[in-house]
Amino acid sequence: MRKITRITTQKKNSQRYNVYVSEGEKESFGFGIDETILIEFQLRKGMELDEATITELLKKDIVYKSYLLAINFLSYRMRSRKEIHDYLLQKEVEPEHISMILDRLSNENLIDDRQFAEMFVRTRMNTSSKGPMIIKKELMEKGVAPKLAEEAIQLYTYEAQYKKVIKLVQKKLQQKRKDSFRKQLQNVQGTLQQKGFSQDIIQTVLDESRDGKDVSEEWTAIIYQGEKLLKKHSQKLTGYELKQKIKEGLYRKGFTFELIHQFVDEYDKESDHF
Incomplete structure (x- = not known):
């Protein structure tokens, strides 16, 4: 058994405490603990702790520190369950502890994939030019179940x-x-x-x-594209061959036959290219 000799506040974090213990006459540093765990176990000077209790204390403290990581991660924006899972895994939190943390966050209504999906859809609608299929895909990539993603995307009317x-x-x-x-x-x-x-x-x-x-804009466009083609090909081609080259180029650019013939006829009258 170890007896708590004193409990002091840590200098860099007032929410954490150093617990000193003694075995016999000699005092030594026992462990650091969060205030929440300190209160839960009602730790105090003179209290005796066996190894099993200390092990439980340290495990709960580790889980709580990981829980605070998740809380901090959530402070920036709402997250899906999978996002928090992957974040904690990246922080090398034990999978067993991750499950405990996720359950706690869920019970405290701090994570809810349905609410997350609805918020995500609304945000994307208001801040991006993405359509519903892309947004639904993004939701599923974030771990939201297909059914929840489909329900949420209905908000995008x-x-x-x-x-x-x-x-x-x-x-x-x-x-x-x-x-x-x-x-x-x-x-x-x-x-x-x-x-x-x-x-x-x-x-x-x-x-x-x-x-x-707008018909007038289409005529302006064909003049622009036609003159570019004329400039490109008129040095090597003339007459019928040049006309065909211009017609082919304008057709590939999406202009109608009627407008192409009109353009060629107009330039045939006004220039010496053809």
């Missing part, structure tokens, strides 16, 4: 997706005005698919964009 996609389409079309409208739509469609929006909502918005197509 069709109306919210529509508004997001409309803004993305308008932005992309504005950035690529010098491309053909068809190429612009192809590019924006690819972008929206990569961002995780469904084909249904993509198609709806693209169809609406086609209906609102």
Whole structure:
């Protein structure tokens, strides 16, 4: 048996204590302990401790220190159960202790994958341009069960997706005005698919964009692209061969046959390239 001779507060952490013990007449440092464990076991001067009790004390202290690591990790933002598990594992916490800590956090309502998933979806909706499929994938990568992820993603309503996609389409079309409208739509469609929006909502918005197509901007775009092709090929080609080369190049860039012929006819009249 060991008898507690004194208990002192640690200099660097007022929440932790040094416990000194004696065996016979000689005093020595016994162990460091957190205030919570100190109170739980009602440690005091003169109390006798056997080896089994000391072992239990030290184990609980280790678990509590790991618990505080998790609390600190949670202080920055809400976490999924898997995120905390992986973090504690990285900190070399014993798997047995991790399970105990996760259960405690769950009982204290400090972790809840359902609440985490809902918060995560809302945050992504408000702060990113990602679609529901990408967000759901991210949730599952964070260890959220597929069922919970599917339920949470319902918060990303069709109306919210529509508004997001409309803004993305308008932005992309504005950035690529010098491309053909068809190429612009192809590019924006690819972008929206990569961002995780469904084909249904993509198609709806693209169809609406086609209906609102600006003919004058398309003519401006074909002039820009056509003149680039003329500059590139007119030094080596003339006449029929140059016309065909320009037509092929503009078609690959997504312009309609009607607009291509109009461009070529206009330049045939006004220049000596052809």
